[in-house]
Amino acid sequence: MTDRGVNYWGEDRMSISNQQIVAYWVEHEVDLRLDWSTAHERCWRCGYRSSLEQHLVVPASMGGSRTTDNVVLLCGRCVSESPSHLDPQYLWRWLRATSMSSTDTYWTLRGWEEFEVIFGRKPLECFKEAAVDHRSLNAECRALAADEFAKTVVRFGEGRLNPSTIACVIADIEKKLADRHGIKLP
Ligand SMILES: [Zn+2]
Incomplete structure (x- = not known):
């Protein structure tokens, strides 16, 4: 279930829960070394329990939409290190190469x-x-x-x-x- 909300810039945008994002990617079998049972509350890259951003794989300024198939959950620090590129394969490749299987290290x-x-x-x-x-x-x-x-x-x-x-x-x-x-x- 998604519901439409209006953010404080007055833009209409979809609101998705972290659980919905996790459920989508569990079904689509992305090859990441993360524990999906805690993936709604831990960063997909560093594995820390953190305040998570619903980060757009293809940036909004390049036409990426806020839908489950274009969102990953990252902490602010990992967002700042993630590739910001039109081609989504680079972000996935970066995630696969740098994400941690163990947490908090x-x-x-x-x-x-x-x-x-x-x-x-x-x-x-x-x-x-x-x-x-x-x-x-x-x-x-x-x-x-x-x-x-x-x-x-x-x-x-x-x-x-x-x-x-x-x-x-x-x-x-x-x-x-x-x-x-x-x-x-x-
Ligand atoms: Zn992180």
Whole structure:
């Protein structure tokens, strides 16, 4: 069931529920590694539970319509990274290539990769040589994370921190751990 609504620009547009969009694509067997039972509330790309946009595969400005066959559910951050192209095959190809099967790890991994780009080495690498127990190191990282995230801010409309900001958080955590354990960072 769809019902017609008028948005605040006065345009007439169809209103579709996230469940309807999921039901459509489950039937059309798109080859995505996502758990369809939670696909109405988790981003189809990063897998995070997030405020989701009903994103048009073919943009409205290029004639794409707000119908189930032209809508996917993405968080704001993934929308900003998605291809905006007349040919829908590119968005699907991008989704298949970059979507995560596990949930709630995508942006941390991207932050990890961004750290390597910015600092030219893997984070926490120097702790490998040091005699620090890895399980306690993980616990220390988690304990420090809350304070470090307080130094950052999620930009309006993005829904969560971007990879370069996460890389900064990792850098600050690493710095504190290095001081604590007397390890010299490169
Ligand atoms: Zn996402």
